[in-house]
Amino acid sequence: MSMKVQTRQVDGVTILDLSGRITLGEGSITVRDAVRDALAKGSNKILLNLGEITYIDSSGIGELVSAFTTVKNAGGELKLLNLTKKVHDLLQITKLYTVFDVKDDEASAISSFKK
Amino acid sequence: MQNKITLPILTSGKSASTLPSLLSSAIDDWQADSARGSLADSTTSRVSFTLDSSLDSVNKLEQTAEQVAQRAGFDEDTTTHVAMAVREAAVNAVLHGNAYDPNKHVIASFEITSDALVVRVTDQGPGLDPDSIPDPLAPENILRGSGRGIFLIKAFMDEVHFRQLHPGTELTLIKHRRPAQPGN
Numbered sequence: 001m002s003m004k005v006q007t008r009q010v011d012g013v014t015i016l017d018l019s020g021r022i023t024l025g026e027g028s029i030t031v032r033d034a035v036r037d038a039l040a041k042g043s044n045k046i047l048l049n050l051g052e053i054t055y056i057d058s059s060g061i062g063e064l065v066s067a068f069t070t071v072k073n074a075g076g077e078l079k080l081l082n083l084t085k086k087v088h089d090l091l092q093i094t095k096l097y098t099v100f101d102v103k104d105d106e107a108s109a110i111s112s113f114k115k
Numbered sequence: 116m117q118n119k120i121t122l123p124i125l126t127s128g129k130s131a132s133t134l135p136s137l138l139s140s141a142i143d144d145w146q147a148d149s150a151r152g153s154l155a156d157s158t159t160s161r162v163s164f165t166l167d168s169s170l171d172s173v174n175k176l177e178q179t180a181e182q183v184a185q186r187a188g189f190d191e192d193t194t195t196h197v198a199m200a201v202r203e204a205a206v207n208a209v210l211h212g213n214a215y216d217p218n219k220h221v222i223a224s225f226e227i228t229s230d231a232l233v234v235r236v237t238d239q240g241p242g243l244d245p246d247s248i249p250d251p252l253a254p255e256n257i258l259r260g261s262g263r264g265i266f267l268i269k270a271f272m273d274e275v276h277f278r279q280l281h282p283g284t285e286l287t288l289i290k291h292r293r294p295a296q297p298g299n
Contacts, residue, residue: 023202024173057203058206062263065258065260068258069260086195093267093270
């Protein structure tokens with residue numbers, strides 16, 4: 001039921017590989033902390049890899065939105081990578097799919113960040 | 116004929132852990148009814164729980180919803196949607212209704228009728244006016260970090276009804292069973 005996050009640095013982009021569930025409680029807090037940690041370390045190009053996310057609820061969606069605005073307000077960019085069908089459908093229903101910059105290829109996602 | 120299964124109050128950590136077995140028993144009963152062909156037009160199977168105001172309860176109700184939706188014959192996508200809607204209703208009850216108050220409970224019931232799955236989630240909070248919830252799709256709200264729960268419930272269920280209990284709110288979530296599905 002829990003969520004895990006691993007952090008990588010590729011060409012100046014911080015990639016957060018998330019797996020599990022982003023839901024109210026532990027999952028949402030883990031995402032929030034990981035994004036805040038990255039910003040605190042001076043990284044404001046953040047790519048959230050959601051390929052291993054099995055489930056997300058309204059709290060998790062809210063956390064992604066909050067992460068997006070937090071990074072944007074810090075002068076950075078936050079993008080999403082590898083949406084599962086469930087997450088893709090949720091972002092469509094909530095009209096957030098066009099708010100986020102969504103990528104399905106890691107290399108092109110990395111090169112899409114402003115230099 | 117009504118086959119109503121009312122389960123004991125589950126408030127402590129110990130008794131809450133018995134929920135899966137109690138649910139399993141209830142589902143077995145439904146299965147037996149179904150096998151006997153007694154889930155006929157007039158038959159209703161209903162199971163209800165009283166849970167404490169915790170995230171654990173939210174997770175348990177989501178899991179229960181998934182199992183009951185499968186039992187009702189819904190396909191995988193619909194089962195996922197029902198489970199998500201029930202999770203959101205449970206979050207609403209625990210977080211916004213009861214505000215994690217250990218002295219308040221969440222009452223949930225799952226009912227399979229011949230043509231629908233009916234889920235009721237009741238809290239003991241101050242009450243919820245559904246008309247007061249801002250539209251999460253409106254441009255001014257789209258970047259808000261919360262406020263999408265009721266919207267998702269409505270998106271995933273066929274009918275959603277709110278009833279004020281003074282105090283408390285009862286949400287009724289209905290998903291219609293299609294004629295082609297097994298068990299009808």
